[in-house]
Amino acid sequence: MSNVAQDVLWPTDPNVLVRVGMLYVGQGDSSVVIVKDGSGYKSVLIDINRDKEGNHGINIPKLMKDLLRDQDGRLDLFVNTHPHNDHLDDITALSEAVDIHEVWESGHVPGKDDRGSYDELQAVIKKVKKQHGNEAASELAASRTSIPFGDAEIYVLSPATYVKDSIADEEESGRRRRIHEHCGVLRFGKDATWVLFTGDADRTAWEEHITDYHADRLPSQILSAAHHGSRTFFKDDEDDVPYMKALETIDPDYVIISAPKQSESRHGHPHDDAMQLYEDHVGKDNVLHCGANRECYICDIFTDGTYEVRTDTSLVDAYGRDNDEDEETTESKSHAATAAIRVAAPTVATRLDRRPMGNA
């Protein structure tokens, strides 16, 4: 019997070249990428977050364990765009749930607020190196050439190696900002069809390091929006004139934002002014916000270069934090409501509420 993660995320159509699952994790980021590799597939997880607020964010370690069940738990690659909690929380649990074969990370050392997760990452890297050799961990380094990965390719567009060292000298707040300036930016796909992952890269990063230098490598049909829909992609302060060149160069068909409902975000993500800029550029229907209806987006790039984006609520329903603690895996129910026909409703203490009735 397959489980929900496999049903939703593991491709059965051999025409799928790259499948990206932009996962709803509350205030944070996590995306799974499945890449065709001959007759099989390679798996990647980009960032991980644990939804501490209990807003039904997906329990990533549990989902990944289910997803990779028939691969002996093999996760080919874990990528950390930058070592902040909301991109790294639960990394230890992930390393226990699956067998991470390789780690790519930014190489930055965060301030003390994020040290816990960072230390966990270092421990995981140590473990991965021990099991799979010293080459199994490496630092992201921007390049003009792509890295072949399965039947597809990965571009690393940030951070550039020449700026990394200076960050360690910064004070706490400056360090946080500088890490966003040199956050990992990766592009998955092939030929003319791409998905761009931007981590939390901010305006300075784009304006000074990425947009012009990588202009040819930026165009992507699907953009995983930077920094949970924060305005920092466009501007430093709300009243600034927005920097539009990065979005214009990427020129996506779809923008996907990993953020909780705005009311549930302690940073007010996604920012209204940023949303407006995205919507102005790609159209309202083409900006997708995971938190709005607590859902995930599945993007398929096919071998012929076409692609599509679908909405999925079943991953959140199956792996959302609040209802998963006592189940080992989440088996597929082909039609979740089927049981309702024959099984009576659970017995609960009566609590009356308004029930409109009447013959008109």
Place this chain on the structure above:
Amino acid sequence: MDGWYTRHPQWFVAELEALRRVYPRFSMDEGMLHNGIVVLYGELVVRPPGGARRHAVQVVFSNDSPYAFPAVFPIQALPTFNDDGAAQQIRKPTIFDHRHQMPNGALCLFQYETRVEDGGEAISVVDVLKRAEAWFMGHATGRWPPDSRESELASHFFRSPTQILLSKTFYSDRLHGRGEFFAVKDVHRFFVGRSQFQPPLIMTMATVETGVWEVIDAREDLQHIFPWLTNAAWEPKAFLDFQERQRQAKDIEFGDVARISGHWWELPTEPQVFRDGKGLLGILSSVAEGGDAWSMVSHTLGVDLTKNNLQYVGLCYPGRSELREWLFFVVNTGTLQAQGGFAVQTEQEKRKRFEAATVACIPAHALTAKSINLRNETVVSSQVCHKQVALFGVGALGSKVSELLAQAGVAHFKLCDGDVLNVGNVARHVGGLGDCGAPKTEVVARRIWEVNPYAQIDVLNQHVSPTSPDAENFFAGVDLVVCTIADEGAESGFNDLAVSLQTPVIYGRALRRGQLGRVFLVRPGLDACKTCLSLVAQETHSEWIAVTECPEDALLHECGRPVIAGSAVDLSYVAALIARLALNTLEDRTIVANHLVWSLEGAAELSPLLKHPYSVAQSVFVPKPNCPSCGPAKILTVELPQSVRETMVAEVVSSPATETGGILLGRLDGSKAIIHRATGPGPNAVRTPTKFERDLEFSQQELEAEVSNGNGNIYLGEWHSHLVAVPEPSGRDVLSMTGIAEAANYATDCPVMLICGLDPQTQNVGDIKAWVFPVGSSMRRITILGDHNALTT
């Protein structure tokens, strides 16, 4: 109002909750709900390359919900709702002209699934809407969810009540380009049938009018099921005459009302769905010069366009599973207000009328091997269609077994039975009272052809003795014999024959008035043969289940052949067991049990394996080493090098008026006898037209000379000629050879005999056959292997 939700309130609540979770923006039409009908409205969003697309849909729950899933209709725009939540407009479905949309506008969503859950599977509205999303995504990208192989394009058009039978010729690659087609109503059903349904049109002929004009007459395809098709009335010429009469408005002849003709075109790809003449012109534009099909259609239909209000059109295109597929349409242009007999219309008026015409699809039944056997796919190996089965006896059991095997895909039969169908037989035979007096073989052949019109069937309408040449011809070359004659003596004879020819046989019979049945398979060398089983039955502590019959069970005695009662219901179990074992054998499946005894009510007194009703006792019986019929012979094949063959043939041809022969010398290689030399008769041989006796002294010298030369050659047996084309051992031959086997002085316990047949007509050697005579066992025919090295040099 009583809606389905009053019967299944929990399902209703669960549906709405699921909807709220996944499609929170969908709303229910409260006005319709008041009438007991659940209707939802909302927008589905799909995200293909280039940006999202919204599709407004109306979702209508069946009153059979949750046992039937809701229908989804695409609509132009959402309706507005009043304060009570009632939709204020009725929206017509949007038609996409695509094969995955039903004629009423509902999307085809669940065509490639079979429902598997016990008690029926309910499909949630959320699943339905997910499928609808996939549908719209397919429409946007061309990347559709996989079709079922059997999904019918025809069902997406408005349907004509008529249907068409299309035989294999129309699926061949002979039809290319365009032409006419000619069909005839099933005249039997048309003139004498009482059915209120319209009889199907049988497509009998087509013309190909690209390049060379060619008539393709397909009537022979279906001549077995519609024998009248080959009458002169349905010759191609009669159709062309009819067409001419029709065009000139001449008198209609008897039979003309049953005729149809129309025009066909070959398309490069499968067409999309269309609903009117304009849509048809659009489809045909792909094969029209200049991209506009009107002048081509107008020119092709000519005067028919104004004379008839119904035009028949066929489209063929590359098929998904067949080489090609067909769609037929009747285009109804409506009656024309005739002015003085003929309507005068401009091209523009004609076109306008044609474009506005309604188009109905005439479903075509593909009578191809593939579609006939579709339901056997993945269940029965396709190799059975190449296997030949001979049935000895096509009565109650044999006729049913024939029918089952034909339905399973077996396409080559030999049927042997000397009986005619009597009234009493009908109670348990595939034939009916209309077949009374006809030979059972013919009745069964017709039934097989009804299942597969292309089946190859040989019939032998006589009782056959196991030892007659007919019997051997019947056994020769077949892959399996099914023997249901239930005659112990004759079966023993057939057993010996089958063992000697190495032909597998299944014996089946009903016992005790159909309360029991015995079925067993004999693959010579692998399974106990019938004679082995009689040895097994005599053993103590035997696994054999002995069933004694009661003489009182016989209802009648037809000159010594008793008629035993037994209902068709019970015999069907036995027939099915026989057919299943036959199919396993033909498919080369592993045979777990070669002997089955079935009991209707249980027969614990016969065997503990038959304790319960409907039980089958399965056993495996292997050949008995001491079996006189199949006990292993030392020699199973004989190798006859070309040079030796030529020596024998030369000797035989030089003695056209008398038999001749000699002895065979050579060596044994395992179970193969390799002949090194065939001696001549010797000067003192006795030779008459019907007798041969070799020169003893000469032969002994030849033998000793050969043995003493140190090549290891020994005496293998005898050879001689018969002055007939196809030789068979005579009584004298058998007596002599059996004597040689038993006599110690010959130093062989398995002598070989070759007989060359000298055809008196042609004076050529027609056939050479070989037999061995294992001591203590019966004679058997063995295969002659040629010396291929000699043949090629």
